[in-house]
Amino acid sequence: MTGPTTAAPGAASDKPMYRILLIEDDPGDALLVEELLHDTGLGFELTVRTTLAEARAELAAHSIDCIFLDLHLPDVSGIDAVTAVRGFAPHTAVIVLTGLSEDRAGTDAMAAGAQDYLVKGKVEADLLQRTLRYAVYRSQTERASAAAQAAQLRAEENARLERGLLPQPILDTSTVRVTSRYLPGATMALLGGDFLDVVEGDDGLLHAVVGDVSGHGPDAAALGVCLRIAWRSLVLGGHRGDDLLHLMERILMAERGSQQLFATCTLLTLDQEAATATLHLAGHHEPLLTAPEGTWEVTAAHGIALGIFPGVHSWPSTVVPLPATGALTLYTDGLTEGHNGTKEERLGVEGLLALIGKLPAADPAAHVDLLIKETHALNAGRHSDDLAVLRLDWGSRPARP
Structure with a gap:
């Protein structure tokens, strides 16, 4: 039958x-x-x-x-x-x-x-x-x-990864306000390879990084944690700029094994007394600068991503003048690669800036949360890349102690 x-x-x-x-x-x-x-x-x-x-x-x-x-x-x-x-x-x-x-x-x-x-x-x-x-x-x-047990195990693993990818900033005398957010690309998904960190060096300058390891899942996350920890250790050890990126690339090459993973990142050094930010872009896009008159994308020289062509060492620096009051926002492409309310058009940087211009003035943390919420609403779940956002806000420049 x-x-x-x-x-x-x-x-x-x-x-x-x-x-x-x-x-x-x-x-x-x-x-x-x-x-x-x-x-x-x-x-x-x-x-x-x-x-x-x-x-x-x-x-x-x-x-x-x-x-x-x-x-x-x-x-x-x-x-x-x-x-x-x-x-x-x-x-x-x-x-x-x-x-x-x-x-x-x-x-x-x-x-x-x-x-x-x-x-x-x-x-x-x-x-x-x-x-x-x-x-x-x-x-x-x-x-x-x-399903509940699997969700609990996934949450515990995400918590362990999050502690490695999203550490507590090391701030001593800096008055800069730090806001960070990290979201996995899909519901119930493991965190991916995006990472960020902020530390204040012995030189009194504020150092920040936002990076993105290619791929998703535990392998990318493990490499992201490794690079984030390496960055923090190297910065606290006094390494800067080209030298720092060269050592991070060596670590990436050693840790990725047979997998052809690479990483993009933005290094930022914020000097409040000099009112400047020094940028090194390793295959990553420029941050956004917010001032009383609005928000725009910083113009900066581009360098090569880590692990693409080892040994090339092309990471030019860019010094950006800063307003007395403002904010710098560093982010991974999960914020801009979603759709702009249509199936054909990506949000992109222009769409992101237009969206920021429409958002009401708010506390930095509330502003970042609202921005992420609006980009997700436009995307309507059609794109699932990990997302990391780091925003640094400052007021009038204090005298260095």
């Missing part, structure tokens, strides 16, 4: 509809199960397949709530049938159908992962109804528990 799906006639539309797959090669037994299902009064859709191979194809193509499984099929038998079904349908309820002479088959099947078992010839409609409803409920509960 491998015909089309059948359904209980006259089932009320407000009843739950159980999608049932019966794997049974005996037409008589299949017909008996179908008749019993009608007698239960439950709403159901029944599909019958006679072999494990046919059942696998059905499960791959359609969603099923419960599987009724005969233990004697042409292509598999016994507990191997239960193990196979649980292997390719781990979150679907399985009820095993056993014969009168199979005393231990049912309990063995439950030990192998089945939710319950029924003995052919001893099944009545009430028993079938209770068994079906309980098996589906138990399967759904197990699925929800597994």
